[in-house]
Amino acid sequence: MPLYGAIEAGGTKFLCAVGSGPHALSAEARIPTTTPSETLGRCIEFFRAQAPIAALGVGSFGPLELRRGASNYGHITATPKAGWSHTDIVGPLRAALGVPVAFDTDVNAAVLGEARWGAARQLETAVYITIGTGIGGGALLGGELAHGLVHPEMGHLLLPREPDDLEFAGVCPFHGGRCWEGLASGPAIERRVGQRAETLPAGHPAWDLEARYIASGLTSLVLILSPERVILGGGVMQPALFPPVRQYLSRSLAGYVQADALLHGMNDYVVPPGLGAQAGIVGALALAERAAR
Numbered sequence: 675m676p677l678y679g680a681i682e683a684g685g686t687k688f689l690c691a692v693g694s695g696p697h698a699l700s701a702e703a704r705i706p707t708t709t710p711s712e713t714l715g716r717c718i719e720f721f722r723a724q725a726p727i728a729a730l731g732v733g734s735f736g737p738l739e740l741r742r743g744a745s746n747y748g749h750i751t752a753t754p755k756a757g758w759s760h761t762d763i764v765g766p767l768r769a770a771l772g773v774p775v776a777f778d779t780d781v782n783a784a785v786l787g788e789a790r791w792g793a794a795r796q797l798e799t800a801v802y803i804t805i806g807t808g809i810g811g812g813a814l815l816g817g818e819l820a821h822g823l824v825h826p827e828m829g830h831l832l833l834p835r836e837p838d839d840l841e842f843a844g845v846c847p848f849h850g851g852r853c854w855e856g857l858a859s860g861p862a863i864e865r866r867v868g869q870r871a872e873t874l875p876a877g878h879p880a881w882d883l884e885a886r887y888i889a890s891g892l893t894s895l896v897l898i899l900s901p902e903r904v905i906l907g908g909g910v911m912q913p914a915l916f917p918p919v920r921q922y923l924s925r926s927l928a929g930y931v932q933a934d935a936l937l938h939g940m941n942d943y944v945v946p947p948g949l950g951a952q953a954g955i956v957g958a959l960a961l962a963e964r965a966a967r
């Protein structure tokens with residue numbers, strides 16, 4: 675079996691791996707995100723020390739330039755991450771390693787990995803949403819990852835306010851309390867209740883509000899993209915949140931969309947990642963596999 679390389683490029687660490695599938699990762703490295711040249715240099719050193727790879731996949735924090743014809747294709751564009759704006763990611767990796775390099779958002783990589791080996795196997799249209807420090811979404815539509823003008827930015831969907839949450843200012847630097855990330859990311863929960871989401875006890879009213887906002891964003895995504903399954907990951911998505919999210923989603927769709935999955939199969943429709951915390955790195959491996967074809 676051919677070996678592929680994978681990089682999950684995050685704001686705090688770059689995770690590198692070599693393998694042929696989720697159960698066959700032969701080597702992994704965690705490289706702290708420092709300067710671009712140091713971080714990419716250490717990634718290149720890692721891959722040079724491994725057996726030859728057929729292709730490399732990179733799932734990255736964004737925003738990214740993904741249009742093939744653009745002069746800055748393969749770059750991170752204007753990011754709030756200090757020192758990383760307008761960084762060429764694909765160029766140095768391809769030059770140093772001499773293999774095809776596939777490049778996409780971390781969340782598009784995750785939905786592809788879930789479709790290849792995880793909770794969306796056999797499906798051609800699925801959505802992956804991560805709810806943590808921010809909110810982001812990736813979409814596989816008819817077997818292709820969604821790109822366009824740039825790439826989807828689902829975390830910044832504008833949402834109606836819940837009636838018991840009218841005073842909250844929100845945390846999105848661009849939209850305050852008007853968008854999904856501003857209202858329902860981990861930092862939004864923390865700002866609202868003065869306590870980190872991870873330490874909030876089950877049964878705290880903040881979880882019910884959180885479930886309503888998650889379901890509110892999902893309602894729009896279900897109506898616009900018609901995904902066959904919705905995968906929810908990220909640090910905020912604890913198991914106890916799934917049942918109320920499914921209930922509120924059913925309630926807001928109100929039986930309008932005539933699909934068995936929505937009317938009778940909600941437990942299998944809104945699900946955690948089948949690849950767990952490995953969705954990102956394994957998704958990057960799936961990107962590499964596609965690039966090698």
Ligand SMILES: [Zn+2]
Pocket residue numbers: 829830846847848849850853854855856
């Ligand atoms: Zn926003």
